[in-house]
Amino acid sequence: MLHVMERTSAPEREDLLARVFDGSSQGILIARLGGGEIVRANDAFLYLVGRDHDDVVGHTTADLGLFSVMGDDLARRRLIERGGIEGFDAHIPRPGGETRVLRLWAESIGEGIDGLMVVRASDVDGRAAAGARYYELREAEIRYRALVEQIPAITYTQVEDETTPTGFRDVYISPQTIPLLGYSPLEWQEDPTLWITTMHPDDRERVTCEDRDAAKRGDRFASEYRVIARDGREVWFRDEAVLVEDPVSGVSFWQGVMLDVTPQKQAAAHHAELEAKYRALVEQLPSVVYLGEYGEDGDWLYVSPRLEAVLGYTPEEWLAHPHPMASFVHPDDIDRVRAEEGRSQQEHRVFSSDYRMVAKDGSWIWIHDEAVAVLDDDGTPFVLQGTMTDITERKRSEEELAAALEQLRALDRLKNTLLHTLSHDLKGPLTAILGAASTLRRLDHELPEAERTHMLKTLQERTEAMNELVTDLLDLDRLEKGLEPRRFPVDLEEVVRNLATSSEAMGGRQVTLDTQRVVLPLDRAKVERMVDNLLANAVRHTPEGCRVWVRAHPSGGGAEIIVEDDGPGIPDALKGSVFETLRRGPDAEELPGSVGLALVARFAELHGGRAWVEDRAGGGASFHVFLPSTGPHDQPEEPTVSPI
Numbered sequence: 001m002l003h004v005m006e007r008t009s010a011p012e013r014e015d016l017l018a019r020v021f022d023g024s025s026q027g028i029l030i031a032r033l034g035g036g037e038i039v040r041a042n043d044a045f046l047y048l049v050g051r052d053h054d055d056v057v058g059h060t061t062a063d064l065g066l067f068s069v070m071g072d073d074l075a076r077r078r079l080i081e082r083g084g085i086e087g088f089d090a091h092i093p094r095p096g097g098e099t100r101v102l103r104l105w106a107e108s109i110g111e112g113i114d115g116l117m118v119v120r121a122s123d124v125d126g127r128a129a130a131g132a133r134y135y136e137l138r139e140a141e142i143r144y145r146a147l148v149e150q151i152p153a154i155t156y157t158q159v160e161d162e163t164t165p166t167g168f169r170d171v172y173i174s175p176q177t178i179p180l181l182g183y184s185p186l187e188w189q190e191d192p193t194l195w196i197t198t199m200h201p202d203d204r205e206r207v208t209c210e211d212r213d214a215a216k217r218g219d220r221f222a223s224e225y226r227v228i229a230r231d232g233r234e235v236w237f238r239d240e241a242v243l244v245e246d247p248v249s250g251v252s253f254w255q256g257v258m259l260d261v262t263p264q265k266q267a268a269a270h271h272a273e274l275e276a277k278y279r280a281l282v283e284q285l286p287s288v289v290y291l292g293e294y295g296e297d298g299d300w301l302y303v304s305p306r307l308e309a310v311l312g313y314t315p316e317e318w319l320a321h322p323h324p325m326a327s328f329v330h331p332d333d334i335d336r337v338r339a340e341e342g343r344s345q346q347e348h349r350v351f352s353s354d355y356r357m358v359a360k361d362g363s364w365i366w367i368h369d370e371a372v373a374v375l376d377d378d379g380t381p382f383v384l385q386g387t388m389t390d391i392t393e394r395k396r397s398e399e400e401l402a403a404a405l406e407q408l409r410a411l412d413r414l415k416n417t418l419l420h421t422l423s424h425d426l427k428g429p430l431t432a433i434l435g436a437a438s439t440l441r442r443l444d445h446e447l448p449e450a451e452r453t454h455m456l457k458t459l460q461e462r463t464e465a466m467n468e469l470v471t472d473l474l475d476l477d478r479l480e481k482g483l484e485p486r487r488f489p490v491d492l493e494e495v496v497r498n499l500a501t502s503s504e505a506m507g508g509r510q511v512t513l514d515t516q517r518v519v520l521p522l523d524r525a526k527v528e529r530m531v532d533n534l535l536a537n538a539v540r541h542t543p544e545g546c547r548v549w550v551r552a553h554p555s556g557g558g559a560e561i562i563v564e565d566d567g568p569g570i571p572d573a574l575k576g577s578v579f580e581t582l583r584r585g586p587d588a589e590e591l592p593g594s595v596g597l598a599l600v601a602r603f604a605e606l607h608g609g610r611a612w613v614e615d616r617a618g619g620g621a622s623f624h625v626f627l628p629s630t631g632p633h634d635q636p637e638e639p640t641v642s643p644i
Contacts, residue, residue, distance in 0.1 A: 027102075027121035029056070029066075033079060034113045036060040036072060048102055048121050050094040066090055066104060066119060073162055079108040079117055149174050154258040158241075164192035167215070168254070180260055182230030200226035200234065218243050221254070224261065236265040287387040291374075294345050294384065296326060296338070301383065310367075310390045312360030330356035330364065337369075345381050348373060354391065366395040429462040436462075485523035485606050492518045492527070492559050492627075496552040499531045506548070509539055515552040518559040520629050526603045527627070530611075533596035534563040534623050542567030546620075558609065558628035566620040575613050600625065 021028060027045030031038045041056045049056065049064065061067060067075035069090060078085055084107035092100045102121045109116040149155075154176045161169040169192050173185045181198070188194055199207060203225035214221035221241045226234045241256025288311075289304040303315045311328075318324050329337060333355035344351035351371045356364045371386020436455040444452070493515040500511045531550075538548050542565045551562040570578060579601035600623075601611040609627045616622040 029061075029119040029121070031061050031117050031119065033076065033108055033110070033115045033117045036062055036076070038064075039116075045121055048100065048123055049092050050096075050098070050100060055095070061117075061119070065092060071159055071161060074160060075106070076113075079106060080112060083108050149176070152176070153260065154180060154237075156241075156254075156256050156258070158254040158256070160252070161192070166192050166196060168192065171253070180229070180235060181227060198227050198229075200228060202226075214241075218252075221256070234262075235260060236262045285387070287389040289387055290371075291383060291385050293382065294341065296323065298383075300324065307388075310359075310388070311357060311365060328357045330358070332356075341384075344371075344373060344384070348375075348381055351384060351386065354395075365390055366392045429466045432462045433459055433466075485526060487521040487523060489519050490522040490524045490527060492520060492522070492552050492561070495524065495527055496531055496550055496561065499528060499535065500550045503532055503535050506535055506539060510547050512547065512549045513551075514549065516554060518552065518554050520559055520627060522607065522627060523603075526606065530600045530603050530625055531561060531563075533600050534561070534625070537597055537623070538563055538565045538567075538621075542620075555626060557630075558626060561625040561627070562622060564616045564620060564622040566616065566618065569615055569619060569621050570613055578613055579611055 021040070022042050024042060025044055027042065027048045029038060029041040029045050037060055038057050041053070046053060046056060051064075056064065061075075062072045067090070069088065075085060085105065087103050087105050090102050090104050092102055094100055100123075102123060105120045107118050109118060153174075155172075155174045156170055157172040158168040158170055160167060170189045173188045175185055177183050177185055177188055183194065183198075196204065196208065207223050207225045210223050211221060220243075222239070224236065224238050226236055229235055238259045238261045239256060240259075241254045243252055244255050245252040283305050285304070285306065288306045289302075290300065291302040292298055292300045300319050303318050305315055307318055308314050313324075321327065325337070326334065337353050337355050340353045341351055343349070351369070351373070353369050355367055355369065357367050359365050368389045368391045369386060370389075371384040373381030374383045374385050376382050436458045439447070440452070440455055447455075494517075496515055497513060500506070500513055535548070535550070542548075546565050546567045549562070549564040551560075551564075553560060579597050604611045604625050604627065607627050608630065609625065611623070611625045614622045614624065
């Protein structure tokens, strides 16, 4: 063919090309690439588009709408860059209103924008098939429009258009723009900048950046933003679009949906406002507010910032700790707290408990914890919502008040002791002293010497007894005010033996001693008072002729003093009260309850020991005093023990 063309003259070649161009059954059109001006079209092309020669030649490809599916600018760019566009379907409008569907191919001739384009067209399926396809597509389009125009959202289709400020133009937008924003679809299509200008100024820069990034990536676009409607309302939209490409023509367009999410945003804003108010209220309370699950393995869901002021831990530290309650609650309190929590869950009642918790600085804080159960849909408690209040000062005040009350009770007991002593224990000695003194004053020179000596001895003995009683009362008073023993090493055996053999309280009674040498750190004067009072008590409450046994020996980290008699003994109901001040039975003269026994018990407690009474084997009473080798706060010390 090349050789034939070379032997043919130029006029002949042009004539041959003209016959081939005009005689082809395929529609062919030649246009300038730069402006799209059509310079030639054969009869087959004119037939396919249903137009006369003058309606085509001299006009542009844009006038015919050859590249409407992709835009003339994009088509021109692809022809220059790629040299051609593969077959694609074009909807060509005819003067009578009918639309003809043609398959088009395009290729460029020449260099750059000054070259030509050749467009070939064919009616692949024939006119009838093309018409049927058109109506089929038209019916599908109608169904699509009916569908998208019923949903409560704006649907849109955009194509790239570099001539617009945004780089895109809408080729379709649904009528929902009217009720949602007050703008018609036509206004939206005619003004490519309307999407930007109606967007809220605070969202504009962010959304346009997201839009450009999605276009560069060719990826999905998704964003939430506000649009100002024509009447000034702010409408929130959730906008999502995907890039769709026609595999035949290569034309790309964005298909998107703008969903009105204003009610959800308003609800979220209202919820956030309520939450902010709730948090502000909670965080101003003087108590720690919390929300936590039941049980040792339950998670803490929330704790207010007040926690740091009360215990020193930040909410973050508390929530990150695997088991704050088990770690920070006092070991003596944790079981009780867990038991109360379990009862609250089982019985669906308020949880309330006071317990100690260690603060971050190591101090112990008293907490009053009160919470109500939050129920699930089945009415089962699953979390506790409550408050923890610092009651350390209240507890301290309660302890101080309890101590003050106890002190008042002690003072009241002392007052009663004094009154009782004045009315009973001092009345007898005073009466005897008064009688002896009165007799001596009236009959001094008339009395026999023996009787006179007896009265003087009575005066002396009764006065000494009163002095001992007053001393006991003063000691009780000092004990109530707080008294510490003065400890020095004391040979307990020596003290017991000396008193048992020399005490005037024995009145000549027979005493049996059974002692071992025991040296302990003791307050000697107070130990002597205890032994003397026990001996006096044994003599005072047993008939003449009764025997008395005194023992002192080591016992369990200390020593034990025992004073026994074979008298009438003490009833079981009264054994626990004989060491209490002023506890007396119906017959005050025979029940061994006195200031002296009260002092024995108090002096024993002062040394960290105790006093008690038992039945003596064989009858009678057995009074015991245990004195440890150390006081309540001293280190243990082994007693020195030596057999006799």
